[in-house]
Amino acid sequence: MARRSDHSREELREMALTAAEKIVVEQGYEGLSARKVAAQIGYTVGTLYLVFENIDDLILQINARTLDRLHARMTQPHANSIDPRDYLVQLGQAYIRFADEDPHRWAMVFEHRLAEDRSLPAWYQEKVARMFAMVEQGLQPLAGRHSQDDVLQASRALWGGVHGICILALSDNLGVAGVDSVQQLTESLIRNYLKGFTGD
Amino acid sequence: MARRSDHSREELREMALTAAEKIVVEQGYEGLSARKVAAQIGYTVGTLYLVFENIDDLILQINARTLDRLHARMTQPHANSIDPRDYLVQLGQAYIRFADEDPHRWAMVFEHRLAEDRSLPAWYQEKVARMFAMVEQGLQPLAGRHSQDDVLQASRALWGGVHGICILALSDNLGVAGVDSVQQLTESLIRNYLKGFTGD
DNA sequence: CACAGCACTGAACGGTGTTCAATAGATTTT
């Protein structure tokens, strides 16, 4: 029996999340289970429920971390001093690279569906919004005479597009092998879309 | 106990698939279970395993039917006698409409992941390829001086894009409410991409 | 040193996919 107060709630939470992430990275979404996480950190399943509302909650916390990692990756390209088109391509490619390097972690963000009725908490939606905002800002210099609404719509279409390519590629539904081809597809999508958007 | 030979293997298979589809349509992927399907058709779970290899197999069969339905929907717009651009937009919108009208059925095609190592059977991949082929053909009239490879790549980028918008929209990650807005996004993606692709 | 409080346990519940010895109903043989 793990001693009482060996670890604070916060420590427990941290240990559990780290252990769970390890399982996900190695075995994917399907490989994750409350009992496995508990065993990894030397506690029993009941304890997990003192720290997390339920398994969905735990998954959401991991996905939040994944979104943070992804965001960090996408902050590496710098908007200043390069062509806006190149910047957006770099954003897209950072996204693809992230998904390729850590497919299990990435996939869980999109494979995890919460119960039909329940919706994602605001703080989580915020993290998603933050990524769309990056695209929106990257698109801004190319706005020309487009309205703000147009830019918003374009950023969504564009990012949805990149995401779609990423999904299909990772599930082998694109008949495309290797990251390089996927990167090319992404670049094709972005550059052609932008050509259409800016109208030249 | 259901009488011996009340139904042929083929009838059993048909009954099971129909029952399973009903469950999926009503309750989604998560709501599906071998026992529920068996109960629906008046047999016990063991019998299902005489007809299907396992639950993944059953799901794959349903997904194959879904792909057929989707394909039928996408065959309704006619390539002849309209502008190729309009045709591709119609294809995209048929896709979105299908996903919107039957989200559970559609979602299962993409939510279902088979074990890491196993890959989709050839006859199934064929059905996926058939859909990409439609896009490729729709794109052909706009090929101009592009190589065949370019057209192939463009069709994948384009379709991946439509798919991505569809996914994000259905999981409420686009902050877009209502089918109409999604249709607009799709049209934006396709028309702008095509403008870039054809270069005018 | 006793005791109260509570961190933690782990068995229990109802679910899942999957297997396979046993059964019961149909068919064939006697």
Place this chain on the structure above:
DNA sequence: AAAATCTATTGAACACCGTTCAGTGCTGTG
């Protein structure tokens, strides 16, 4: 018609899943 054979179907069993909560035993307090 009865007996024997055959086999489609059963359903209990297994190992897992998420979740709950009465009980246990450690720990800080009085």
